[in-house]
Amino acid sequence: MRCARHRGVGWSGVVIALVALAVSGCSRSPRDQAKKALESLHSWAVSTHMVGERWMEGDVPDAYASKALQSFGKKVRKERGKIASGKLPNDMKQFLAAGFDSTARSADSLLSIIDKREKSATADILKQLAAQARAADSVKERLGAE
């Protein structure tokens, strides 16, 4: 018997209920927003640090390192822009803004170092990035404890 042609089976109602439930469950409170932004700052600082470190050890070609640092710089500045519009307390906004700015600056200086190929200068920039990542972590801990 040819299979009966059945389309538009009636469980679309079930699916809509699921969507409503899921969306309501994840509203973005300011605390969550701050936590997310701190995690993002930490992630970008560590990523920039990784690229610099691998380049210094000669594991990655210059072409990749500069391309990656350029794209990280752009994304960090974009995140920096989003901070202003977020519903965050002022001191948090300042910390995040400063953090993103310093990460972007570190990325740019790494870029110029790669162009000039003087590997010796990378060490202290990597230290700054590591410090930035740790700072973001400690603020997140304090935030979590409140």
Place this chain on the structure above:
Amino acid sequence: MKKLLQLTLGIVTSIGGFLEVGSIASSSQAGASFAYQLIWPIVLGTIVLIFLVEMSGRLAAVSKLTVSGAMRDRFGFDYFVVPLATLSIVIYLVLAAEVGGAAFALQLVTGISYRWWAVPVALFAWFLLWKGPFALVERWVPLFGLVTLVFIVGAVKLGPDWSAVAHGLVPTRPSHDKAHYWFLVVNILGATIAPYLMYFYSSGAVEGKWDESYLNINRFIAVLGMSFGGLLAIAVLVSSAAVFYPAGVKLEGYDQIALMLTGALGSWGFYLFAASLFIGCLGAILEIALAVAYMTSQGLGWRWGQDEEPRQVPRFVLVYTALLALAPWLIVLGISPLAVTSLSMALTAATLPVAIIPFIVLMNDPVYAGKHTNGWIGNVVVVFTIVMACILAVVTIPLQLLGGG
């Protein structure tokens, strides 16, 4: 002897052809965000894939029909057009993601932006199909795909906490980022259970003139080939979890993912990652383009066959040529390849029932599967997983678009 060669080649090609942009991206993101917690969808997806690949090979061996040919026969055109249409749209996005992956691999090595590499990649893939025999796509490209074994070396060298890896096999609920967790589950299932593999595999079996004596080979290829392939995806997840999770890095681009193996394997790790991404994606581009050409031609009754001269199978050739001509433009526009990948994998998961339920009905119909119809385990596992994947996808896609990934 010929059968033994076919068996080994079958297994080797399914290993080499397993990892593509979807599994690399979803497994590495899962490892970076949730450590070893997301190994279970890879295992579940691989089990379902084993069933589906075994079924499509069995259908070809028993009925000498390909999946889409049999679907058109059994359900008629006005039902067949639904999977054909939905799959063509979703698979276009998957193809764009694969082109993006291959183009990005070239950017990693050359520094020239991936947006410039998209068209050359599509052109190169088209040239391989236009000039190359079927064996090239089914044998040679996946053989190079064995370079993806580097992830196994990397994972072992990074020395993960193996008991935590074992815990990842058991489905657990996420402690944080619930929406992102379930979106990654959908991504992994969509990347692993790729419907185009069924159309490609069954067409290869029909073109290779399989008959019922091939049933055992088919079972071995499906089980060994796919499970080893699944192991590769787990290796990607494990390497990413060992490197990115403790460092707190959230993966938002392939330039971050490229660093995964550099710690453990130095510059070898970097270049072999780029090679794996390129070859994995190239293999997938060829398979997808052919799969759509097979599906359309078999469904509409045209002459088809990759071993035929293009002039003998003009409309079959036109389908993959048109698809490859359209493929690169999303990437040239500069849309992030990782974003295209995530969306295409989630949409694949969302449309799994449309692509697979008719196939399950076919495999339970003695007219097509002869006396080798499905066991009830196969039916239950596959139907349960794809319905779950579909509901999860429909729930998480809006969330992910709202949540900004």
Place this chain on the structure above:
Amino acid sequence: MPGEPIPVEHLLSRKVLDPSGKSAGRIEEVRATPSEDALLVYQYDLGPAALLERLAVGLRAFSLLRKLGVGPEHRGRCVPWDKMDLSDPHQPRITCAREELHPIED
């Protein structure tokens, strides 16, 4: 207008009404005996009209569900050719009451 050749594929899934306007089912199959230069249609098989019933029949294809006896045994009805009025192909009608049709013995 009558006598116009009808595309068989358009008859499929068309709901068939009996003289009292009640639905007798949807055309699912046409049976014919092959002869030298044509196929002589002798019977039309009607499948379940209601969507839920069609879904259940469809699901019976799963060997597991058939073993468990889930879903109705297919109770389609068959219409001899002379009892089917196709003057208006978009709305096929049967000339006898729905109850008079006997079930399909397949």
Place this chain on the structure above:
Amino acid sequence: MHIVRDLLDKQLIDVNWQHMGRIDGLTMDVPPGEQPRITTLCVGGTVLTRRLPGFVGRWASALVERYGVRRGVPFRIPWSKVMRVDRVIRVDVNSDESGAMASSHWVRDHIIDRIPGA
């Protein structure tokens, strides 16, 4: 013989075992008072698009009629030409000469042959 199960949508093979499309439709003559007779098999894009429901069907058939190689006229095969009805249907027609492959030949001549190294 079951028309839908055994004929409709089945693959057509010509005299020299070449694919020549699928049975996209069948035409039935219904002389008043006489037994209906299915006389021809139809192959072609227009037959398919007319089977699509709603506006998609209408839009697609209009497209095929205007741009179709055969301007929307399907290729018809009389039932007498059918040689064998099996999993595929073999017909006593030479597809390459018979116009059944019109759109395939059009694609070959206008697109495939224009690509270098065809």
